[in-house]
Amino acid sequence: xxxxxxxxxxxxxxxxxxxxxxxxxxxxxxxxxxxxxxxxxxxxxxxxxxxxxxxxxxxxxxxxxxxxxxxxxxxxxxxxxxxxxxxxxxxxxxxxxxxxxxxxxxxxxxxxxxxxxxxxxxxxxxxxxxxxxxxxxxxxxxxxxxxxxxxxxxxxxxxxxxxxxxxxxxxxxxxxxxxxxxxxxxxxxxxxxxxxxxxxxxxxxxxxxxxxxxxxxxxxxxxxxxxxxxxxxxxxxxxxxxxxxxxxxxxxxxxxxxxxxxxxxxxxxxxxxxxxxxxxxxxxxxxxxxxxxxxxxxxxxxxxxxxxxxxxxxxxxxxxxxxxxxxxxxxxxxxxxxxxxxxxxxxxxxxxxxxxxxxxxxxxxxxxxxxxxxxxxxxxxxxxxxxxxxxxxxxxxxxxxxxxxxxxxxxxxxxxxxxxxxxxxxxxxxxxxxxxxxxxxxxxxxxxxxxxxxxxxxxxxxxxxxxxxxxxxxxxxxxxxxxxxxxxxxxxxxxxxxxxxxxxxxxxxxxxxxxxxxxxxxxxxxxxxxxxxxxxxxxxxxxxxxxxxxxxxxxxxxxxxxxxxxxxxxxxxxxxxxxxxxxxxxxxxxxxxxxxxxxxxxxxxxxxxxxxxxxxxxxxxxxxxx
Numbered sequence: 001x002x003x004x005x006x007x008x009x010x011x012x013x014x015x016x017x018x019x020x021x022x023x024x025x026x027x028x029x030x031x032x033x034x035x036x037x038x039x040x041x042x043x044x045x046x047x048x049x050x051x052x053x054x055x056x057x058x059x060x061x062x063x064x065x066x067x068x069x070x071x072x073x074x075x076x077x078x079x080x081x082x083x084x085x086x087x088x089x090x091x092x093x094x095x096x097x098x099x100x101x102x103x104x105x106x107x108x109x110x111x112x113x114x115x116x117x118x119x120x121x122x123x124x125x126x127x128x129x130x131x132x133x134x135x136x137x138x139x140x141x142x143x144x145x146x147x148x149x150x151x152x153x154x155x156x157x158x159x160x161x162x163x164x165x166x167x168x169x170x171x172x173x174x175x176x177x178x179x180x181x182x183x184x185x186x187x188x189x190x191x192x193x194x195x196x197x198x199x200x201x202x203x204x205x206x207x208x209x210x211x212x213x214x215x216x217x218x219x220x221x222x223x224x225x226x227x228x229x230x231x232x233x234x235x236x237x238x239x240x241x242x243x244x245x246x247x248x249x250x251x252x253x254x255x256x257x258x259x260x261x262x263x264x265x266x267x268x269x270x271x272x273x274x275x276x277x278x279x280x281x282x283x284x285x286x287x288x289x290x291x292x293x294x295x296x297x298x299x300x301x302x303x304x305x306x307x308x309x310x311x312x313x314x315x316x317x318x319x320x321x322x323x324x325x326x327x328x329x330x331x332x333x334x335x336x337x338x339x340x341x342x343x344x345x346x347x348x349x350x351x352x353x354x355x356x357x358x359x360x361x362x363x364x365x366x367x368x369x370x371x372x373x374x375x376x377x378x379x380x381x382x383x384x385x386x387x388x389x390x391x392x393x394x395x396x397x398x399x400x401x402x403x404x405x406x407x408x409x410x411x412x413x414x415x416x417x418x419x420x421x422x423x424x425x426x427x428x429x430x431x432x433x434x435x436x437x438x439x440x441x442x443x444x445x446x447x448x449x450x451x452x453x454x455x456x457x458x459x460x461x462x463x464x465x466x467x468x469x470x471x472x473x474x475x476x477x478x479x480x481x482x483x484x485x486x487x488x489x490x491x492x493x494x495x496x497x498x499x500x501x502x503x504x505x506x507x508x509x510x511x512x513x514x515x516x517x518x519x520x521x522x523x524x525x526x527x528x529x530x531x532x533x534x535x536x537x538x539x540x541x542x543x544x545x546x547x548x549x550x551x552x553x554x555x556x557x558x559x560x561x562x563x564x565x566x567x568x569x570x571x572x573x574x575x576x577x578x579x580x581x582x583x584x585x586x587x588x589x590x591x592x593x594x595x596x597x598x599x600x601x602x603x604x605x606x607x608x609x610x611x612x613x614x615x616x617x618x619x620x621x622x623x624x625x626x
Contacts, residue, residue, distance in 0.1 A: 002549050002613040004606050012606050015598070016493060022500040025112050025119040030104040031064060031076040032083035034090060037099045048073060048094060055093035061086050067105075074105050120502040122266060123510030123584060124252070124449055126458050129266040132278065133445035136259050141231035141439035142172065142224065148330055149202070150174055153217065155358060156194060162187045165211065174217040177209055184213045191215075228258070231438035236261055238437050239278055261441065266508065278441070283329030284349075284416075286359070289370035289403060290320035311374060313400045321372045321400070326362040329376075331355025337425040338415075345425040346417045356412040364409040373402040373416050461514035468521050469495065476525060480532050482621035486607045487528040490599040494524050497595040498588065513584035520592025526563065527600035530556045532622055545617045553605055560601065568593050 036052075038044060049066060052075060056063055061082050067074040075090070077083045091100055104127065106119060124131065146169055153176060154167045164187065165177035178184040188204055195201045201223045205216040219227065232255060240253045243265065252264040263278060293305045295318040304310050308320045334350035351359060363371070377397050402416045472491065476484035498517060502509060535552030543551065568590055575586035612620070 002546055002609045004609050008602070009606060012603060015497070019493065019497045019500040021112075021115065022117050022503050023496045025106075025108045025117050026499055026503060028107045028109070028119065030106050030119075031078075032080045033077065033103050033105040034075045034083060034086055034100055035103045035105075036073040036075070036090070036094070037071065038097060044070075044073075048098075051093040052090055055089040056086060059085065059089040061089070076105055118503060118506065120499070121506060121508040122458070123508045123513070124264045124266045125511045126461070126509060127266045128449045129264065131445075131447040131449070132263040132265075132443050133256065134261045134263060134278070134441040135444050136228075136232055136235055136261065136438075137440045137442065138228050138231065138259055141227055142219070143169075144330065144439065145219065145223075145227045146172065146174060148328065149217070149219075151325065151328070151358070152354075153191070155361070156191070157187060160190050162190060172218065175207075175209075176215040176217060177212060178214060179212045181213050184215060188215060191217075232259065232261070234438040235441060239263060239441075243278070260444070283376050284332070285328055285374040285376060286326040286362075287321040287324070287372050287374060288326065288366055289372050290322060291370055293320055295320045311372070311398060311400045313403070319372060319400055319403065321374070326371070327351075327355060327359045331358070337422065340415055340417050344417055345422045346415045347425050348413060348415050351412050353412075360409055360411045363406050367406050367408060369406055370403055371406050372400045373404075375399055375401045457511055461511060464518050465495075465514065465521065468518050472521060472525055476528070480528075480623045482611070483528075483532050483535075483608070484623070486604050486611075487525055487532075487600070489607060490528065490603045491521065491524050493603060494592070494596050494599040495521065497599070498591050501591045501595070502588070507587055508584060509588070510581055510584040512581040513588040516585045516588030517592065520589060520596060523567070524592065524596035524600060527556075527560045527596065528604060530560055531600075531604070535620070535622060539620065539622075545612065545620050548620070549608060549612060553601070557601065560597070564593050564597055 036048070049068060052066070052073070053063070056075075062078060063082075064076040064078050066076070075086065077086065087100060091098070094100075108118060112118075121127075150167050150169045153174065154164075157164050157167075157176075163179065163183055165179060168175045168177070176187070178187065184206065188206070191202070191204060200220045203218045203220055205218075207214050207216045236253055236255060239261065243253065243263075252262065254262050256262045287309075290305065290308045293308065295310065298304050298308070298310050298320060299318040305320065307323055309323050311319050311321055313319050331351045331354060332349055333352045334348075336348045336350075338346055338348055340346045375398070404417070469491070473488045476487045476491075478484070480487065495517070498520065501507075502513075531552050534556040535548045538548035538551045539545065571586045571590040571593065575583050575590070578586060
């Protein structure tokens with residue numbers, strides 16, 4: 001009577017085997033390690049391993065193992081004390097151009113890796129990592145917007161054949177100079193029609209000028225707010241893309257207030273390297289090369305020709321570029337690394353519609369002339385002064401990465417070359433993709449959670465799960481006898497399946513997530529309690545044990561489904577509306593509900609059927625004297 005078809009037993013066995021297989025990697029601990037990579041344009045010379053071993057031997061630091069490949073070296077240690085102590089000796093032994101980062105390296109066997117069975121990620125509170133509170137430099141965002149409008153206004157007036165003397169960016173406003181009032185009036189009418197017809201973007205004010213008349217142009221309040229909001233959202237998107245592409249697992253990047261961003265990077269133990277990843281504000285400028293004047297003479301005499309700026313190429317040679325910027329990186333919407341026709345590293349740039357029009361017009365006028373690509377990077381650092389105040393210092397580095405002759409009119413997509421390696425092209429593409437940071441960010445709060453504290457949290461969380469789990473096992477075995485032991489088997493499988501699913505999804509486990517698992521352990525037996533109490537009720541009504549088992553599972557199902565579905569809806573709402581820690585709790589709770597439904601109903605029924613199915617029995621070992 002109480003027998004399952006073969007396919008159900010095979011399904012349960014398959015789920016159990018897969019669950020055990022994908023939960024297994026979590027039993028292998030990670031090694032405290034030091035990851036060593038090269039800066040752009042440099043490669044390993046083959047002597048690093050020998051230098052590292054010599055330095056660590058001299059420092060009396062034991063090494064567990066060293067893994068090496070073309071991209072990095074991974075020095076593994078037995079404990080975090082040796083890991084931290086190794087940093088200075090290794091840096092001293094290797095010298096410049098090497099990047100060292102503290103990390104945790106998995107020890108998963110290769111046969112599990114081949115099945116894509118990997119341990120689940122651990123959150124910041126468990127694995128350790130860095131927490132940053134970053135503030136967006138909104139003044140720079142406004143200045144960049146004004147500079148973009150300066151270029152646009154000049155191009156617009158030229159296209160409309162409206163004569164002007166110049167457009168000057170002065171602080172938070174632009175000054176457009178004209179020879180007389182008639183020219184200013186015509187320009188004002190055209191500008192209002194272009195920029196304020198559908199929405200108010202710019203304020204125009206007529207002002208006098210020494211050489212004639214002028215228009216003062218400022219951003220409207222609506223435009224300023226939109227610029228700030230766009231800068232914040234673009235920075236969040238760009239930071240997320242950078243962190244994801246650089247391999248940091250499950251970061252938390254979210255807005256806090258109107259000008260700040262919270263960034264949490266689990267597993268990252270080197271704040272300096274994290275700052276380098278997050279703080280780089282890279283963009284490009286395209287300028288025409290001055291082919292008439294001598295850049296070496298300008299460098300030695302320190303006298304730059306009118307209309308030019310002196311830059312340095314990557315090889316250190318000086319070069320004169322025009323002050324007028326043809327195009328800025330603000331119009332870049334995509335950047336993909338690749339190779340040019342000579343198989344040299346390159347980056348393919350994609351512009352938006354407005355940028356394509358501007359660039360097409362400028363390059364069309366300069367065919368057969370040289371154009372330079374300037375790479376610009378801003379870095380903002382905070383310094384605490386003796387009086388306790390905080391000062392901001394922004395450094396700007398500029399270098400010409402490419403000089404090429406314009407062969408034809410360029411438009412929406414084009415390549416830039418002159419890069420030294422595929423690593424550099426990948427890095428530049430990452431920084432430019434989705435636009436560069438709309439404005440520099442600087443760190444106002446920094447907190448590092450060490451791996452030892454994370455280990456304590458893991459131990460506390462594991463103890464909480466074990467204690468709760470053991471108490472439930474004891475209660476079920478004592479109160480429901482054989483049926484209780486079957487429920488305990490299902491509860492154990494449920495815990496394995498939760499860990500397996502988290503590992504398969506590569507989800508992040510946090511302390512709230514562990515709380516969700518503890519809650520699930522308590523809730524998982526609710527279904528079995530309902531079923532077993534229903535079976536007891538049927539036995540008291542005088543039905544046979546076989547019918548009591550069948551009726552108990554069938555009649556309790558609707559109650560179990562209602563209770564679990566309402567909890568699952570609550571978990572979905574928590575995930576949709578909550579932040580990082582709440583999402584972690586919701587994920588483990590939802591996975592636990594689904595897996596407990598499977599193990600408590602289908603799993604226990606299969607075992608009960610194997611024990612009691614197709615047998616003539618007079619009583620059940622279910623406790624309560626029945």
